[in-house]
Amino acid sequence: MPEKLKITIAVTALNNTDNPGPGIPVIRGIKESNLIDARIIGLAYENLEPGIYLKDLVDTTYMIPYPSVGKEAYMERILEINEIDPIDMIIPNLDAELFTFIKLKHILEANNIKTFLPTEKQLDERNKGNLEAFGKKYNIKVPKGLSITSYNDIHHLKDDFEYPILVKGKFYDAYVAYNEEQVTNAFNKLSAKWGLPIIIQEFVKGTEVNVVALGDGLGNTIAAVPMRKQYITDKGKAWGGVTLNDETLLSITQNLIKDTQWRGGMELEMIRTTDNEYYLIEINPRVPAWVYLAVGAGQNIPEALVRLTMGEHVEPMTEYEVGKIFIRYSWDLIGDMSDLEKISIHGKF
Structure with missing residues (x-):
């Protein structure tokens, strides 16, 4: 057997709930490898993300701010963790993180942290709002789509689409809408959660x-x-x-x-x-x-x-x-309040 690759890997998206992130499945694959001996650092946004407390999978967890704090503040926290606990590579697993990691790749590399991510161009051209153009460029059928930013746009959808239609957030979530009122409800939910634009897509x-x-x-x-x-x-x-x-x-x-x-x-x-x-x-x-x-x-x-x-x-x-x-199935994790206090107060568990 060849010697295993010994490495410290930071992984995001530990939210293994009814809206699961990819972090825990990614870690499971790494831990089952016969070629890799990995120490896993979890990067968590909320103190109740289940992955924090799965100690057989995640060795140490640090709290990080949401990417919405801005690229500089976000990266400052990543580098602070790296100073305390050196990271060989990071696997970001959420769409909203990728722009920041791609944009600041040079800073990560300067601190000996590796990533393997799409380019900024690749990320942008497959964006939901650009999907029709993407399909034409690469000869793939794509349903008709439109980006909207206001209630006035909703009223005019009937000119270009037949109901039902799909109403999508710019990062996540989608609703099937059968009339203008349902589009408005979905618009409100998605814009409040993910911001604008909202993506309208033909229902196939x-x-x-x-x-x-x-x-x-x-x-x-x-x-x-x-x-x-x-x-x-x-x-x-x-x-x-x-x-x-x-x-x-x-x-x-x-x-x-x-x-x-x-x-x-x-x-x-x-x-x-x-x-x-x-x-x-x-x-x-x-x-x-x-x-x-x-x-x-x-x-x-x-x-x-x-x-x-x-x-x-x-x-x-x-x-x-x-x-x-x-x-998938749900599983109750049992712990102590002291565990929650550690991650909440000290930002580390």
Whole structure:
């Protein structure tokens, strides 16, 4: 057996609740690797994120501010943690974090902290508001879309769209709206939570199929596993899913990674219609919360991501088990108030 890569990795998105972040599934994949001996530093935004208290997975956790505090203040805290507890690499797992990490990559590198992320151009062109143009550029079918910023825009939607339509936040969340009143309600919720613009998208009937993938930045697909959601929560999150044998979806993914030279993890969310047409409805520029299904199916994407980040050569993974399922469940963590006090008062646990 080759000697394991000994490394300290900081991971965000420890919120493993009914709206789970990818952090814990990413950590599970890393911890199960036969090639990596990782010490995990959790980076938490709230003191009740379950990952903080999963001590078999997360060795130490530090509180960090939300990216909305501004790039400088956010990065100042990351570097402060690095001074106390040196970090070899960071895996950010939330869309709202990525711009800051990409923009300040040079500061991280100057402090010997590695990342493996898309470029600023790649992040921007797959933005929800730019998705139609993205589809035309890369020859992928995309539902008609529109960015809106005011109530006046809502009134005119009937000129361009037929109901129902999808109403999406600029980072997360989506609602199906059947009339103007429902669009207004969704607009209010999403703008209050994520800000403007709000994305309106044509509703395409069919089966939602997703794929988690990893690109090496040179056009090669290192991993790709397609999945169909079996159970969806009221937040639209997959609570169960099954891996698929879908050569068309894999081909779309591989061509997209080749054409964009995508660097890092991604999730493609697509609708497969009854006449077998595929429509891209969203690209998440990082691995999704269901990435552990890919690990269980034979492609340890978190492991491969770590190895790419550290400059190792990683051979593409092409095989995976079809018919592998995942089912999420809730689990009560028992701890002491002293644990909560440590993270709340001292910002570390």
